[in-house]
Amino acid sequence: MQKSGLSAFLARRGQALSRIWQQYGGLDLFRNIGERTLNTVSRLGRATLFLYETVVGMTYLVPRFSLVVQQVFNVGVLTLLIILVSGLFVGMVLALQGYNTLVTFGAEESLGLVVALTLLRELGPVVTALLFAGRAGSALTAEIGLMKATEQLAGMEMMAVNPIKRVIAPRFLAGVIAMPLLATMFSAVGVFGGHLIGVGLVGLDSGSYWSQMQSGVDFYDDILNGLMKSVVFGFTVSWIAVFEGYDAVPTSEGVSRATNHTVVYSSLAVLALDFILTSLTLGEV
């Protein structure tokens, strides 16, 4: 059937347009966005269900506490050295930097207070959490991911052992236990590192270093607050680490990507949570 004039022209234009539309993917852009959103949401949902199962699965550990002890060794004791050394250096750097700033105001006597408050409120929990994510979190993810890739987790299920209870729960709990202890040690070592520089190198009076610190640091507002932060960070980092391992694509590439995700996501989560927690606690004052 022959079309005449205008309608034939429009039909040709229309075909050309639809060819271009298909060539450039049409609505693919929006489809991609939709797919990614659905993936993210379902991943978050899986992570939450996974956390629920892990926490419920902790009852399994009550008669088998040695599983947790083993993991506290892996997660905590093996991380101890890097935490102590970093704490010492962070405290020393804080003392040097703080002294240089404070001396211009003639307030170098407050050096102890500055070092202690910075460590207890911020640097102790945050730096420990970042190091913990790099040292312990990545190891957890790689271990669990490899267990999945080599089908050890599936093997456990075949033997009627729930891998979430047997493998995941002790590692998660160990992370939550170890993190506040590590952060406390970081702060304590940092304060002594500051003392080393402030009193040993710069020549402040040891008495004023401690007394200014003691008059300015509050047990509840500063020490317990920092401890609370480190518990939250430990929870977050351990959760991300075990979930990334458990949810990893079971190939060597998938495990390496999951390990990478653990470090990136936990660092971001720690820094963002730190801002939220700080603004909540300082908002009360």
Added chain:
Amino acid sequence: MQQKRIFELWVGIFVASGLAALAVLAFKVGDIGSTEVSQPYVLKARFANVGGLKVKAPVTMAGVRIGRVSGIQFDSERYQALVTFSVDGRYKNIPEDASASILTSGLLGEQYIGIEPGGSEAYLKDGDVIQLTQSALVLENLIGQVMVKLTEGSSNGKDK
């Protein structure tokens, strides 16, 4: 079995040193022992101006810390500040005619309450109000007074 015992030993050392670090922070850094006032009783005082006084500021007598400020409110009937502070129960014999003043430690240091004893035989009890008070020195007012003095001095000099 031997392996397991070594793990347990290390974890025990780890947890113990974590708790020890917390104790160091609490007692050496935070000085939890001396910030607590034992068996406190409450005294009050009204000030025309509290300046930069803050809650938890020390309350001293003869320079020795005997308590701390527990609350600062505005008394809207008298247009004054009502400062509540708790004093250690060991120091029960503060005379009734004691005076409280807001002082500054150092030139720009923190402000605290200093209590001067009076001569009365009767002692302040829990909840009593100290009658004699002296407000904080506000630097702007002080400078204003000095300026007035200076201008008066120069005008007097011209008259003579």
